[in-house]
Amino acid sequence: MGKGASGRIITGRGDSPLDSLVEQLWREPVATGSVRIVLDPEPDTDWEDAEDYWVVPSAARPTILIPRGHPAVTAAALLSYRGLRPVRVRAARTLLGVPSRFGLPPAPHRLVVQRRTGAASGAFPLPLEELQACLNREHLYAAIGIRLGDNRKPTLQLFSPAGVPAGYAKLAWDDASQEAISTEAAALAEVGGGTGPTRAPRLLGTGSWQGRPYLITEPLPGKVRGVRGRIPMPTPQEMFALCPVERVDSLSSTLQFTALTKRLEVLGATGDGEVARAAGTLASLLSERNARVPVTARWHGDLVPWNTAREPDGQLWCWDWESSDADAAAGLDALHWTISVRRESAGIPAADSLDAALAEAAPFLRAAGAPPSSWADIAAVYALVVAERAWALALRNGGWSASRTSRSQTLDLLAKAAGLLSGPGAPPPPRS
Amino acid sequence: MVTLTDIKDASPRWLKDVGDTLTRSYGRRTAAARPVPDFLIIGTKRGGTTSLFNYLLMHPGVLGLFPQIRGRKSTDYFFKEYHRGEGWYRSHFHTDSYRRLVARSAGHRPVSGEASPYYQWDPRIAERVRATAPDVRAIALLRNPVDRAWSHHQERAANGVEPLGFEAALAAEEDRLAGELDAMLEDPAYYSAAYDFYSYRSRGLYLPQIQNWHASFPEGQLLVLRSEDMYSDVQGTFDTVCDFLGLPRFALPSTKPFNAITRSRIPPNARKELEDFYIRPNQDLADYLGRPLLWT
Numbered sequence: 001m002g003k004g005a006s007g008r009i010i011t012g013r014g015d016s017p018l019d020s021l022v023e024q025l026w027r028e029p030v031a032t033g034s035v036r037i038v039l040d041p042e043p044d045t046d047w048e049d050a051e052d053y054w055v056v057p058s059a060a061r062p063t064i065l066i067p068r069g070h071p072a073v074t075a076a077a078l079l080s081y082r083g084l085r086p087v088r089v090r091a092a093r094t095l096l097g098v099p100s101r102f103g104l105p106p107a108p109h110r111l112v113v114q115r116r117t118g119a120a121s122g123a124f125p126l127p128l129e130e131l132q133a134c135l136n137r138e139h140l141y142a143a144i145g146i147r148l149g150d151n152r153k154p155t156l157q158l159f160s161p162a163g164v165p166a167g168y169a170k171l172a173w174d175d176a177s178q179e180a181i182s183t184e185a186a187a188l189a190e191v192g193g194g195t196g197p198t199r200a201p202r203l204l205g206t207g208s209w210q211g212r213p214y215l216i217t218e219p220l221p222g223k224v225r226g227v228r229g230r231i232p233m234p235t236p237q238e239m240f241a242l243c244p245v246e247r248v249d250s251l252s253s254t255l256q257f258t259a260l261t262k263r264l265e266v267l268g269a270t271g272d273g274e275v276a277r278a279a280g281t282l283a284s285l286l287s288e289r290n291a292r293v294p295v296t297a298r299w300h301g302d303l304v305p306w307n308t309a310r311e312p313d314g315q316l317w318c319w320d321w322e323s324s325d326a327d328a329a330a331g332l333d334a335l336h337w338t339i340s341v342r343r344e345s346a347g348i349p350a351a352d353s354l355d356a357a358l359a360e361a362a363p364f365l366r367a368a369g370a371p372p373s374s375w376a377d378i379a380a381v382y383a384l385v386v387a388e389r390a391w392a393l394a395l396r397n398g399g400w401s402a403s404r405t406s407r408s409q410t411l412d413l414l415a416k417a418a419g420l421l422s423g424p425g426a427p428p429p430p431r432s
Numbered sequence: 433m434v435t436l437t438d439i440k441d442a443s444p445r446w447l448k449d450v451g452d453t454l455t456r457s458y459g460r461r462t463a464a465a466r467p468v469p470d471f472l473i474i475g476t477k478r479g480g481t482t483s484l485f486n487y488l489l490m491h492p493g494v495l496g497l498f499p500q501i502r503g504r505k506s507t508d509y510f511f512k513e514y515h516r517g518e519g520w521y522r523s524h525f526h527t528d529s530y531r532r533l534v535a536r537s538a539g540h541r542p543v544s545g546e547a548s549p550y551y552q553w554d555p556r557i558a559e560r561v562r563a564t565a566p567d568v569r570a571i572a573l574l575r576n577p578v579d580r581a582w583s584h585h586q587e588r589a590a591n592g593v594e595p596l597g598f599e600a601a602l603a604a605e606e607d608r609l610a611g612e613l614d615a616m617l618e619d620p621a622y623y624s625a626a627y628d629f630y631s632y633r634s635r636g637l638y639l640p641q642i643q644n645w646h647a648s649f650p651e652g653q654l655l656v657l658r659s660e661d662m663y664s665d666v667q668g669t670f671d672t673v674c675d676f677l678g679l680p681r682f683a684l685p686s687t688k689p690f691n692a693i694t695r696s697r698i699p700p701n702a703r704k705e706l707e708d709f710y711i712r713p714n715q716d717l718a719d720y721l722g723r724p725l726l727w728t
Contacts, residue, residue: 197592240595248603294604366626367595369604372611430607 006040010111017062018055018111021146024173025127025154026113028210034119035126041112050126051113053144056096059109066106067141067159075101076163077143083225084309127209131158131169131216134205140166150393150402151322153177158216165219167204168319172212176396180322185215187298187324191242193218198234198241198316220317224309231310233337236367238316239303243296245330245368250290251377256299256328257286260384267391275407278414279387282380285421289429291377294330294369301325303333304340323389331378332385334364339382343404350386350405351412354379354420373427376420383417386410440501455499459523466498466522467531468565471545471677474645475552477635478583479575479659481505482691485547487670491682495534495544497524506548510557510564512623518564543677550628552641556616558648568653569677570645575659576727577636577714578706582698584632590693593629599702605633636710639717658726663689 012022012030022030022037029035036047039059053065054074066077078097082090096106113126125133132140135158142156153173158166172178185206193202201217208214225231251257261283268276300307301323308318338357342348350357358379365375390405400407420426440448459466471488473481485505488494497504507513509521525544526534534542545568551557552572561568575583585601588594596604609631612624645654655676662669666687674681710727718725 235592237589237592237595245596245600363593363625366608366630367593369596369600369607371607 007042008039010037010039012037017146017148018059020148020152021062021065021144021154024152025144025171027173029124029126032124034116034124036114036116038112038114040110041114044114046117047114048117049112050115051128051142053111053113054105054107055109055111056107057092058107059111062146064146065111065142065144066100067143068105068110070141070161070163071101071103072163073141073159073161074106076159076165077141077157078106080157080159080165080222081220081224083223084220085226127154127171127214128156130207130209131156131167131205131214134207134216135167137166142169150397151176151180153180158219165222167216167219168201169214169216171209171214173210174212178212181213181215183324184321185213187321187326188215188217190298190326191321194242196241197238198318200242200317200321201319217319220309220319221311221315223312224317225312227305227308227310227316233305234303234308234316234318236364239334239364240296240330240368242318243298243300243328243330243333245294246297247295248292248369249295251293251329251381252287252290254293254295254327254329256325256332257381259325260381260388261287263392264384264388267388267395270395272391272407275387275391275410275414278411278418279384279391282384282414282418282421285418286377286380286384289377289421291374291429292371293374293378293430296328296330296368298324298326299328299332301333301336303337304344305337329370329378329381330368331361331365331370331375332382334361335379335382336385337361339386349409349412350383351409351416354383354413354416371430373430376417376426377429380417380421383413387414451499452502456520456523459498460519462527463519463522465527465529466525467528467544468518468522469525469545469568470543472551472561472565472568472570473545473547473549473573474557474570475549475572475641476574476580476638476659477549477553478580478587478693479549479573480662480689481547481549481573483666483689484571484573484662484669484673486690487666487684487687488545488673490684490686491674491679493534493538493540493542493679493682495526495531495542497544497546498526506546508548508550510548510560511550511554514560515621521564540680543679552645553628553631553635554616555613555641555644556620558645562648568649569655570649570653571655571657571673571676572638572642572645573657573659573662574638574717574726577633577638577710578698578703578727580636580659581632581706582702583693584635586693586696588629593625598632598699601630602633602702602706605630609634633706633709636706637713639713639720642717642720656721660727 010018010022012019012027026037052068054068055062056064056066067073075097078093078100082093100106128142139161141159145155154171156169158169160166170181172181188200188203191200193200201220203215204218205216227233264279264283300318300321302320303318307320308316310316335357338360339350339353342353358375370378386405387410390403390410393403394400473485482505489496507521507524531542585594585598608626612627616622616624642656657669667684670684671681714725714727
């Protein structure tokens, strides 16, 4: 984007990534006419700057907005949590962040949130002002992630004027993100951060913005490093620390399985008989077997390397509890971890890695006290979870093309799981 | 003064790995000159095996594993490393020529051995030991199975593999171990971490373990001791072990325990349940050994 972009107002109605962000984060203030979002604004006495950001790395392909104005904050926003980033991103952030300490700009373009001159801030609050009020802080800065995927929502890493991390906020902007943030807020409130082998960021505050919920969590410790390479994956003890086994019971007694089958029934009523039949068959098989399983207080729902990190002393942290369910069969997180790693590292679809994932998850299943005869049942529940998530996303998007798990892969996975339960060599279910 | 151990401890991992590779390679090349062990401390887990092995190393006539600077107490040969073959196993013990050298100062032939609490627990191992070292003398330290189970659980929890509380872990033990013994008997190379880690209750059933050892070795080659006797009288128990191994008695310079876990209280309900559970097995063990009840 060249000089011609100067002074361009981002309305939130275009197709660009910045428009998408404006729609997610500033839709209501912009709609009032008293706030506007401008790329590289020219001086204009009718408008005053309220927030000022660098658009990194470029206005054409932005991935993050970095707060401008205070070199310490700009540098902190670029240099914090580099241990969580892939090597390439880490190097790029370092290259941009170190010079920014001395006032050098990290990007050619700015995005500025402007308020009409004379308009009172209280009448048309901005989201950052809302978060400041929630945390009872005078002034905060935000590094704002720009997400374009199905799971997109504004995420703000908050910093004090001294550049110290102050929190991490997620704001809902549509039905899907509203459900995700409500789920995460409830899970984090239940988990309470934890003090043992695994910790989750504590919930610092919740509220609503543009009629949708938001949450703010405490910042992660500064020196955390993502769980990849030589940073070891969770031990069984860590895996179940925030999702402890609470009882041994029948699968049908678990709230997670009950809610899952209900959601599948609702999806089934919307069409796609083939997927509905496959999911229905598997759910029926599971209900008939009604295996005895260890039941955890909750499952994380998306426990993967990119949602976990360790401090230098080994303390494990995990975040992003948007997909958590209460009262779930033990072992779902272990299966999700192994299958997700295989998909991300080798592109293996879940159906093709179910057997191998079960073998890899075996130490975790045993640690939870799940007898081997119940492992196929737990894997089948996980298959239903994957199918339900992919199917719901396909319905939301009006088709399967954008789904990470395709329709045929979903059918394969359901068939594979049904085979584990009813095929030759399927174990009789453990009974209560 | 800087010792070899200090240098080893301060060395980076890669240097240690290179050192291990070189010494193991040398050991394997000279395996024919390396006798199999004279003694094994075979159990029980959390029963004082590390302490007894370290007390033995204080004796001038006892040799540690080669290379001694590594300070290892076990090779894990008979369960994890069996596929490596006897030459690899022998590479861990000192050569005849070194023994002759030590014998000159000690005044008697030195003995060597290793300690692995898994050897007593895995039913496949006694026969494997007999095939490799038929003259070996084995020492079994048996601890009150209630205290052993609790200590075992604490150790596993500290190790990061135990997510369940003690009572839940006892309740889950059958499910956790389901099928593992069959898998071990079917596949000679299979090592079951679950059978090792989560056997809190079943590992305290000592009689089948002792009988299994006796099925491969005569009574005179197995010394069964009470851990509690060693805890209360280290020197006395050590003298008994020296007599069993044919070593001259030796006054230990230190009787401090090794690998101990800070004492904590076993939940009263679990203690009662386990005490009741072990009444019959403990009586059967005492009857078999021809001794008074070992624990009341």
